[in-house]
Amino acid sequence: MSTTVRSHAKINLGLYIGAPRPDGFHSLATVYQTLEIHDLVTVSAHPAAETALRLSSNDKRVPTDSRNTAWKMVALALEALDLSAEVEIHIEKRLPVQGGLGAGSANAVAALVGLEVELGLTSQSVSELAHWRHWRAGWGALRLEIAAKVGSDVPLFLIGGTVLGLDRGQQVYPLPEIEPVWCVLAMPEIGVSTPQAFRDWDALAADEGLTVKAGADKLNELSRAYASAFAGAIPEGGQGVGSSGVLSEREGDLAGPEESALVRTGITSWIENDFERVVFPQHPSLREIKRILWAPGTPEAALHASLSGSGSALFGLYLAPRDAEAACARLRAAGVRSLMTRTLPRTGYWREMLLN
Numbered sequence: 001m002s003t004t005v006r007s008h009a010k011i012n013l014g015l016y017i018g019a020p021r022p023d024g025f026h027s028l029a030t031v032y033q034t035l036e037i038h039d040l041v042t043v044s045a046h047p048a049a050e051t052a053l054r055l056s057s058n059d060k061r062v063p064t065d066s067r068n069t070a071w072k073m074v075a076l077a078l079e080a081l082d083l084s085a086e087v088e089i090h091i092e093k094r095l096p097v098q099g100g101l102g103a104g105s106a107n108a109v110a111a112l113v114g115l116e117v118e119l120g121l122t123s124q125s126v127s128e129l130a131h132w133r134h135w136r137a138g139w140g141a142l143r144l145e146i147a148a149k150v151g152s153d154v155p156l157f158l159i160g161g162t163v164l165g166l167d168r169g170q171q172v173y174p175l176p177e178i179e180p181v182w183c184v185l186a187m188p189e190i191g192v193s194t195p196q197a198f199r200d201w202d203a204l205a206a207d208e209g210l211t212v213k214a215g216a217d218k219l220n221e222l223s224r225a226y227a228s229a230f231a232g233a234i235p236e237g238g239q240g241v242g243s244s245g246v247l248s249e250r251e252g253d254l255a256g257p258e259e260s261a262l263v264r265t266g267i268t269s270w271i272e273n274d275f276e277r278v279v280f281p282q283h284p285s286l287r288e289i290k291r292i293l294w295a296p297g298t299p300e301a302a303l304h305a306s307l308s309g310s311g312s313a314l315f316g317l318y319l320a321p322r323d324a325e326a327a328c329a330r331l332r333a334a335g336v337r338s339l340m341t342r343t344l345p346r347t348g349y350w351r352e353m354l355l356n
């Protein structure tokens, strides 16, 4: 027997960076959003006298030893639970191995969920684990801590949907959800090193005289702005929250079906990714790809377009599938690889997590 788990990609709807910290990390205020597109992670596990892990993948670029995030996560979880087991993990890569989409981080959480099902570690069904009460105490809280040890953008995948990320990105809070929109990913053949992008940010921040205090103030202000924007997008009396628990268009809204719940949050008018300020000057083609995705001033314009994380993946969000298809066609004409998917709310994220 084995358990196959969907391992979804993410984008950053916005990402603000503070000043460097003594621990070598940076404080952040970001909004993560999970996407429908996914890898498949298959886990088989049974208790044994000694722990033995084996990992394989259909993609040669995926490390198959303790460098792999899924391996790290399973090893740390078994240690925390004081269990030993023989575990086999297979990662079927479908997502592009592309910076900014969190694919490796998602694989870690998918492997953990697979392990939990295989070893019967949870009395809840996987979809029940989506509920906030399970993140607050006991194993729910511990698995968030373990995820944070594996990487700053691993814990978000224990929540799914629209997620506020603070501290170094690992401090995660579920945000009210927005209705799914179409998402076009652009995948340029450029590699961006995240640690290097942070170092470049430090140089820029030093030039601009950004102090630790000013950075912290900015992030606090933005966290409040994110939270109130998403809360403000819920119409009075909860109207507009559909049976799926997801914010939908207000009935009778004058803007009609052309208005997106995402636009109603107001965030598309101000949300930004600070990494663009250091990555675009080094790779001007990425700025051009953002413009192609966005198509400002045209009928097919994106609701929002941005670099995801430190890149090099970029995304555009669209209400109508024809607008997303038009963006893919523009990218194709420019010789840039693209992929069309949709944003995935939390309820769907947990409901569809297990394949079998």
Ligand code: C5P
Pocket: 024, 025, 026, 027, 028, 150, 151, 152, 153, 167, 168, 169, 194, 195, 198
């Ligand atoms: O946590 P993660 O392994 O994803 O971080 C990779 C690197 O990115 C860190 O070693 C650090 O250099 C940088 N980083 C940072 N501030 C963050 C997250 C990551 O400086 N909030």
